[in-house]
Amino acid sequence: MARACCTSALRDASASAAKPSKQEHSASDQQSQQLQAIDNMSRLAITDMRAVSLKAQIRQSSSLKRTICKFCDTLLVEGRTCHSMIENTSKGKRKPWADVLVIGCKTCGNSKRYPVDMPRQKRKLLRSQDSKTREEIERIDGDKDKRIT
Numbered sequence: 001m002a003r004a005c006c007t008s009a010l011r012d013a014s015a016s017a018a019k020p021s022k023q024e025h026s027a028s029d030q031q032s033q034q035l036q037a038i039d040n041m042s043r044l045a046i047t048d049m050r051a052v053s054l055k056a057q058i059r060q061s062s063s064l065k066r067t068i069c070k071f072c073d074t075l076l077v078e079g080r081t082c083h084s085m086i087e088n089t090s091k092g093k094r095k096p097w098a099d100v101l102v103i104g105c106k107t108c109g110n111s112k113r114y115p116v117d118m119p120r121q122k123r124k125l126l127r128s129q130d131s132k133t134r135e136e137i138e139r140i141d142g143d144k145d146k147r148i149t
Helices: 002-018 022-056 062-066 124-148
Strands: 082-087 100-105 111-115
Touching: none
Parallel strands: none
Antiparallel strands: 082 100, 100 111
């Protein structure tokens, strides 16, 4: 009799381990619903932040823009909501300055590409001022050379 009770108890334990109870199932459902709600709230907050910055004509920093998906307004967290890799599509990967960081969003599937280890180009106005000053320096140096000879 005691043996029969032990085997029935073992069968019941293995059956309950194989099938989750309603309480366990509802707890995991509730947790997934909470995570989904948090994701939706963060997307809504990011959408509002973007709308306010556009309306007030305030520039967001580039580091902030890199952490937000431009297409679905998801916060990009490495490993959870996005994946990143470095690509070099140059022939034979010979050009180290052609490295590009590709960040792909797992929510919408779109990707953003950023150059790696390349200094940013100056704005056009500053570039034109630099070229004018170089021309002036070269002209002055040329005039000095003419005077000396």
